[in-house]
Amino acid sequence: MQFVRPxxxxxxxxxxxxxxxxxxxxxxxxxxxxxxxxxxxQRSLHDLNDAIGFILAVTICIxxxxxxxxxxxxxxxxxxxxxxxxxxxxxxxxxxxxxxxxHGSGDIMSRITTDTTLLQSIIGSSFSMAMRSALMCLGAIxxxxxxxxxxxxxxxxxxxxxxxxxxxxxxxxxxxxxxxxDSMADVGSYAGEAIEHIKTVQSFNREAQxxxxxxxxxxxxxxxGRQRVKQRAILISGVIVIVFGAISGMLWVxxxxxxxxxxxxxxxxxxxxxxxxxxxxxxxxxEVFGExxxxxxxxxxxxxxxxxxxxxxxxxxxxxxxxxxxxxxxxQLSFYYPxxxxxxxxxxxxxxxxxxxxxxxxxxxxxxxxxxxxLLLRFYDPxxxxxxxxGQDIRQFDPKELRNKMALVPQQPALFSHDVMHNIxxxxxxxxxxxxxxxxxxxxxxxxxxxxxxxxxxHLGEKGVRLSGGQRQRIAIARAILKDPMILLLDEAxxxxxxxxxxxxQQALEALMKHRTTIIIAHRLSTIQHADQIAVLDKxxxxxxGDHHGLLSRCELYQRLVELQFKQKGV
Numbered sequence: 001m002q003f004v005r006p007x008x009x010x011x012x013x014x015x016x017x018x019x020x021x022x023x024x025x026x027x028x029x030x031x032x033x034x035x036x037x038x039x040x041x042q043r044s045l046h047d048l049n050d051a052i053g054f055i056l057a058v059t060i061c062i063x064x065x066x067x068x069x070x071x072x073x074x075x076x077x078x079x080x081x082x083x084x085x086x087x088x089x090x091x092x093x094x095x096x097x098x099x100x101x102x103h104g105s106g107d108i109m110s111r112i113t114t115d116t117t118l119l120q121s122i123i124g125s126s127f128s129m130a131m132r133s134a135l136m137c138l139g140a141i142x143x144x145x146x147x148x149x150x151x152x153x154x155x156x157x158x159x160x161x162x163x164x165x166x167x168x169x170x171x172x173x174x175x176x177x178x179x180x181x182d183s184m185a186d187v188g189s190y191a192g193e194a195i196e197h198i199k200t201v202q203s204f205n206r207e208a209q210x211x212x213x214x215x216x217x218x219x220x221x222x223x224x225g226r227q228r229v230k231q232r233a234i235l236i237s238g239v240i241v242i243v244f245g246a247i248s249g250m251l252w253v254x255x256x257x258x259x260x261x262x263x264x265x266x267x268x269x270x271x272x273x274x275x276x277x278x279x280x281x282x283x284x285x286x287e288v289f290g291e292x293x294x295x296x297x298x299x300x301x302x303x304x305x306x307x308x309x310x311x312x313x314x315x316x317x318x319x320x321x322x323x324x325x326x327x328x329x330x331x332q333l334s335f336y337y338p339x340x341x342x343x344x345x346x347x348x349x350x351x352x353x354x355x356x357x358x359x360x361x362x363x364x365x366x367x368x369x370x371x372x373x374x375l376l377l378r379f380y381d382p383x384x385x386x387x388x389x390x391g392q393d394i395r396q397f398d399p400k401e402l403r404n405k406m407a408l409v410p411q412q413p414a415l416f417s418h419d420v421m422h423n424i425x426x427x428x429x430x431x432x433x434x435x436x437x438x439x440x441x442x443x444x445x446x447x448x449x450x451x452x453x454x455x456x457x458x459h460l461g462e463k464g465v466r467l468s469g470g471q472r473q474r475i476a477i478a479r480a481i482l483k484d485p486m487i488l489l490l491d492e493a494x495x496x497x498x499x500x501x502x503x504x505x506q507q508a509l510e511a512l513m514k515h516r517t518t519i520i521i522a523h524r525l526s527t528i529q530h531a532d533q534i535a536v537l538d539k540x541x542x543x544x545x546g547d548h549h550g551l552l553s554r555c556e557l558y559q560r561l562v563e564l565q566f567k568q569k570g571v
Contacts, residue, residue, distance in 0.1 A: 003080045003087070004123075014072035014128070021065035022135045024058050025277070026143055073128040081120030088112050088305050096311040097379045111305055115298035126291040129284055137281035140274040147271045148263065154250045161242045179228075183221035235289070243279040250275060312378055314398040324390030326405075326486045326517040328353040328376060332385035335371060335540075345371045347540040348385070353533075358518045360531035362561060367537040369521045373489050376519075377403055389487075407485035411492040411521075413476030415464030420449050421456045423464070423475055427483035436482060442512070443478035445471070481512055488518040534558070 004011060089112055100108075144152040194201055194210050201210055254271060257263045335346040346368045353359040361369040374380055375387055378399045386393045394402055407427065415423050424436045431439075437456070440446040448471055452458035464472045480488065490509070510530070522528050529548050536543040536551060536558050544555040551558040 003083050004076065006083075007076050007079060010072045010076050014069050014076070015131075017065045017069035017072065018132055018135060021062050021069060022132070022139050024062045024065065025136060026139045026274075027058055069132070070128060073123070073131075077120050077123035077127070080123055081116045084119065084302060085112055085116040088116070088302055091306055091308075094310055095308060097374070108305070111301050115301050118298045119295055119302075122291050122295040126288045126295070130288040130292060133281040133284040133288065137278055137285065140277040140281065143274045144271060144278065147267060147274065148254070151250050151254050151271055151275075154246065154253055157246065179224045183217075183224050239282060240279075243282050247272075247275050247279055312381065312399055314400070315396055318398040318401065319392060319396045320401070324392065325355045327355040327390055328487065328517060328519065329388045329391075330372065330375075330385070331388065333375070333382050333387065334384040335368075335375060335380065336383050337371075337380075344383075345540050346375070346382075349537075349540065349542050351535055351542055351545070353517050353519050355517050356515050357532040358513060358520065358530065360520045360522050360528050360534045361537060362522060362528060362534060362558065363537035363543070364561075366539070368540040369537060370491060371540075373408065373491060373519070373521070376487075376489070377406060377408065405486040406489060407480035407483040407487075408489045409473075409476050409480045409491065413464070413472045415460055415467070415472055415475060417459065417461055419454070419457045419459050420452065420475065423460060424478045424482055427479035427481075431482050436478075439478045439482040440475075442481050443474045445474035445478050448474075477509070486516060488513060488516050490518065490520045490522075492521055536561075 092108055092112070141152070141156070191214060194214065201207060251272065254263065254268045258265055258268050330349050330351045333346050333349045333351075334344055336342070336344055349368070349372075351359075351372075361372065363369060371380075375382060376394070378394055381395060386395070388394065389397070389402070389405075416426070420440075421433065421436055424439060425431050427439075428435070433456075437446060440449055440456075449456055449458075458466075460466050460475075464475070467475070520531065522531075528534055532547070533545060534548060534551055535545050536555055538557055543557050544551060546555070552562060
């Protein structure tokens with residue numbers, strides 16, 4: 001309702017059109033009565049012409065009213081589904097990263113696309129039919145009482161028998177609709193994952209196995225859908241039998257009364273017309289009821305996302321980061337990932353990255369290096385301890401303002417299926433074309449970009465698939481250069497570059513790192529040597545801190561890491 005409310009004038013207009021068409025449709029019954037009593041019974045051609053003219057005039061008015069009703073309701077359905085889709089997406093991109101550890105992207109995409117499309121269809125079509133049928137049913141029942149009370153009571157005896165299957169099977173349809181939507185999300189997730197990793201699938205010759213696994217997911221979704229359709233079919237057919245059985249009983253009683261002369265034929269004709277309207281409206285409602293249950297299942301899935309609260313929120317009164325120094329400190333820091341609550345990723349760590357200096361983080365995989373970046377960017381909050389910027393706890397800042405002061409160059413850069421200009425400008429949406437090109441030149445990316453088919457307007461494909469690893473890395477570095485951050489976070493930023501490109505990019509990075517606090521996750525010796533400080537981490541704990549030569553003389557873990565690198569270079 002909160003999404004429909006902004007367009008309530010359209011809904012009221014549609015309801016007015018619905019009331020008009022319902023009233024006109026009900027008046028057709030009186031035309032049928034006139035047709036039988038004055039046209040057929042009196043054998044009057046003039047009265048027959050009047051009755052037919054009345055019916056045609058009413059029909060044209062009904063058509064006009066139906067046009068406005070259908071157009072208004074359908075346009076509201078389109079608008080509301082678009083608004084819901086936008087609201088869900090806008091909410092999803094603000095959610096805490098831990099939410100995505102337990103909810104796959106395929107499931108979320110299914111809710112944004114499939115569920116909202118289902119709602120669009122139901123609001124624009126099925127809901128309109130349900131309103132129309134309900135109003136017609138009520139109006140026809142009133143006209144039945146006005147026409148003949150005894151026959152009406154015979155018809156209404158079937159009502160309890162109609163309500164029972166609607167209520168019983170309606171619940172089953174709703175539960176199966178929810179399961180059907182969930183199973184379709186699983187199908188989409190599985191297909192998306194296989195397509196995303198198509199090179200891996202094909203290199204291991206796993207096409208047949210993936211096809212078999214996907215067929216299992218599809219069959220499971222089909223079976224749930226079949227059960228849902230079966231329940232709906234039982235509901236619809238049961239209602240039809242009950243309703244038309246009641247009409248048949250009414251026709252027998254009414255026909256007997258006509259034969260005995262207790263009622264006139266026109267009265268029975270009008271009554272049959274209204275009874276058929278009640279029957280068809282009830283059948284439509286029972287059919288649409290299943291669709292409305294599907295909408296309820298889709299709505300539950302959408303509202304689940306909209307009701308998820310992000311754990312990372314701005315404080316009521318956030319502090320400004322404008323005058324802060326760029327010194328980063330980790331004080332007695334401990335952190336457990338929500339998906340691994342028993343294993344500390346960071347354990348009582350104390351570490352400082354001094355303003356304008358370069359701090360390198362080294363250590364084996366799982367040491368907690370990337371986690372420190374995620375805590376600093378406030379993707380997560382510490383389990384214990386605190387992270388400070390310029391001496392202030394970063395939880396006192398608005399996350400958007402905090403992240404605006406930082407630029408991250410990840411090991412696997414995230415590129416969008418847009419053109420080069422868009423991907424570099426992601427670091428600063430207000431940058432001019434000249435500033436984008438200057439950043440690309442600093443990152444030594446301008447030359448290969450210029451050689452692309454459309455230069456800076458070349459589309460990169462999904463996740464930048466049309467570029468090599470080194471080229472993707474340089475686009476990410478250009479993005480960071482364009483952002484001009486106070487704190488630079490480099491996660492193996494040169495790992496994908498060849499020796500020549502690495503040399504040029506190192507020159508660009510060294511210029512960029514001047515007067516900035518830089519934290520580097522690094523394994524390569526060439527990256528480590530120029531750091532002002534090197535922090536050696538293992539299993540979330542700080543082992544030692546110092547420069548390259550000092551650590552080489554006293555830290556066994558650092559010595560081992562260096563030796564391993566030399567051996568790799570020797571190979």
